[in-house]
Amino acid sequence: MTLLAPTADQAKTTPFALNAVPAIHFGPGRSESLAEDVKAVSNGRRVLLVADAALVELGMVAPLSGSLETAGAVTELFADIAGEPKAAQIDAAAEAARRLRADAVICLGGGSALDIGKLAGCIAADEPDAMTYALGARPLPATSLPKICIPTTAGTGSELSATNIFSNAEGKKVWIWGQETKPARVILDPLLTLSLPPHLTAWTGLDAFVHALEACTNRHSHAGAAPVCHQALGLIAGALATAVEQPGDVEARGAMLLGSAYAGIGIDNCGTAIAHNISHALAALAPIHHGLATALALELTLGWSVEGEAGPEQRAFTAAAKACGLAGADELPGWFSALMTRCGVERRLPDAFAGFTAEDLAGEMRREENQPMRAATARTVGEDDIDSFATATLALA
Numbered sequence: 001m002t003l004l005a006p007t008a009d010q011a012k013t014t015p016f017a018l019n020a021v022p023a024i025h026f027g028p029g030r031s032e033s034l035a036e037d038v039k040a041v042s043n044g045r046r047v048l049l050v051a052d053a054a055l056v057e058l059g060m061v062a063p064l065s066g067s068l069e070t071a072g073a074v075t076e077l078f079a080d081i082a083g084e085p086k087a088a089q090i091d092a093a094a095e096a097a098r099r100l101r102a103d104a105v106i107c108l109g110g111g112s113a114l115d116i117g118k119l120a121g122c123i124a125a126d127e128p129d130a131m132t133y134a135l136g137a138r139p140l141p142a143t144s145l146p147k148i149c150i151p152t153t154a155g156t157g158s159e160l161s162a163t164n165i166f167s168n169a170e171g172k173k174v175w176i177w178g179q180e181t182k183p184a185r186v187i188l189d190p191l192l193t194l195s196l197p198p199h200l201t202a203w204t205g206l207d208a209f210v211h212a213l214e215a216c217t218n219r220h221s222h223a224g225a226a227p228v229c230h231q232a233l234g235l236i237a238g239a240l241a242t243a244v245e246q247p248g249d250v251e252a253r254g255a256m257l258l259g260s261a262y263a264g265i266g267i268d269n270c271g272t273a274i275a276h277n278i279s280h281a282l283a284a285l286a287p288i289h290h291g292l293a294t295a296l297a298l299e300l301t302l303g304w305s306v307e308g309e310a311g312p313e314q315r316a317f318t319a320a321a322k323a324c325g326l327a328g329a330d331e332l333p334g335w336f337s338a339l340m341t342r343c344g345v346e347r348r349l350p351d352a353f354a355g356f357t358a359e360d361l362a363g364e365m366r367r368e369e370n371q372p373m374r375a376a377t378a379r380t381v382g383e384d385d386i387d388s389f390a391t392a393t394l395a396l397a
Contacts, residue, residue: 016222019268020179021160022149024186026258028250031150031189034064034106035071041146041184042104046074048097048145050117052109053079055152058195061108064150076100078120083287085112085166087174090130093120097145107149107183110204111156111290114149115164118181121145130166134174135369140181147183152192154243154256155204155291157211157264159186163271165280173280174369188261190254198244201256202343203291205240208260209233209336210294214273215266217305217316218376222270229266230323235259237324237339244343274301274381277373278393281364286352295340296347300392303333308379316378353397362390 025037038044047068051061056079065075078096081089093116097105102124107117119130126141133140149159158164164176196204209232215221216229239255246252278301279293306329309317317329326335340347364370365386374381 014223016224018224019162021265022183022186024188024261026188028191028254029189031064031187031192035067037148037185037187038068038073038104041148044073044103046100046103047106048076048078048100048102049106049108050078050093050113050120052081052113055109060192064108081113081116083112084283084290085115087130087166087168089116090119090166093117094124097121097124102145105145105147107147108152110153111158114151114156114158115166118147118183119164119176121147122181130176131168133176134168136177140178144180148185148187149183150187150189150192153196153200153204154193154260155207157208157260157267159183160261160264161268163268172284172369188257190250190257193253193257194248198247198344201247202244202345203289203295205236205243205256206295206340207291208263209236210275210298211267211272212236212263213320214275215263215270216320218270218273218378220270220376221316225266225269228262230319232259232262232266233320233323241339241342271376272373273377274374277365277370278389280370281361284364285356285360286350288350295345296396297393299337299340301389302336305379306330306332347396349397353394356394356397358387358391358394361394362386365390
């Protein structure tokens with residue numbers, strides 16, 4: 001077994017490419033200038049606002065749409081979004097953009113709203129539905145509406161990723177990839193994350209941590225992305241527990257928002273690994289929050305992963321551990337478990353998983369759409385490993 005992340009010496013000569021990063025604007029209260037942002041990326045006349053339904057109920061959408069209308073824009077709200085993103089929601093949002101003849105799309109919320117809005121803006125100029133483009137079956141349209149992403153959770157990093165995950169009509173997770181799905185501008189406003197409940201702060205924050213860790217330790221990791229992943233790990237390690245325990249701590253919320261964004265850059269360039277293979281497989285069986293699923297999966301596999309690290313050229317997990325303030329890779333599994341405990345994460349799958357077997361989960365883990373994550377894992381994931389991980393995971397049901 002060989003870990004393929006480059007060492008410091010290899011970094012001088014190993015080729016890599018970094019994907020484009022949208023313009024990022026960070027700061028408490030930064031979203032109050034949204035009308036100016038819209039005008040910077042479009043003519044600002046007709047704007048589709050794609051937002052989580054929960055944000056509408058919390059009253060977080062009205063001030064933003066009001067500022068746009070005061071500036072002379074015609075706005076329409078699409079907020080039929082709850083749970084993980086679905087193909088039908090993307091199609092409905094794209095139709096709303098066509099009906100409005102939108103000049104721009106604003107995506108506000110967690111990963112679901114961001115992915116739905118990003119994809120709706122891309123396919124609005126074309127008639128086919130989202131599944132036409134799933135899994136690379138067809139190139140995305142050449143033209144896309146300009147998009148602005150405003151995350152209200154610190155987790156998915158979708159605002160900076162060209163990979164967009166959603167479920168098809170059968171409930172299986174699929175993806176649409178393309179640099180054209182990225183927004184023209186990203187607004188990171190920590191004040192918009194203050195209302196996130198502690199359990200969601202924990203789940204989304206742990207998801208961001210897994211993104212950064214897997215991106216800088218898998219087979220696609222490279223020296224171009226490792227520094228931003230390590231920065232993400234340090235920010236999240238230092239701020240997540242505080243954000244959970246003290247929800248109004250703006251500094252901790254800001255660190256988490258930046259850490260999530262940096263982790264998004266990491267997975268945009270290097271992808272993920274076995275923890276995401278498991279979490280996607282779980283979601284194919286029954287509804288579960290992606291952040292919770294990914295955190296549980298990392299805890300169950302991290303010890304196995306670091307066991308494979310040995311020798312002077314296999315230091316990816318060691319470097320990641322040091323970014324978290326630890327001495328070495330062997331400290332990572334226990335430290336991560338302690339972080340989950342401090343954040344109040346219950347090691348239990350939702351009741352909907354009670355009727356499934358380890359064989360059911362293993363079958364999903366072996367499905368074609370989940371193989372890229374398995375193949376990217378630094379340590380080779382054998383058939384026995386799949387069965388072992390599936391058994392350990394379903395034991396939480």
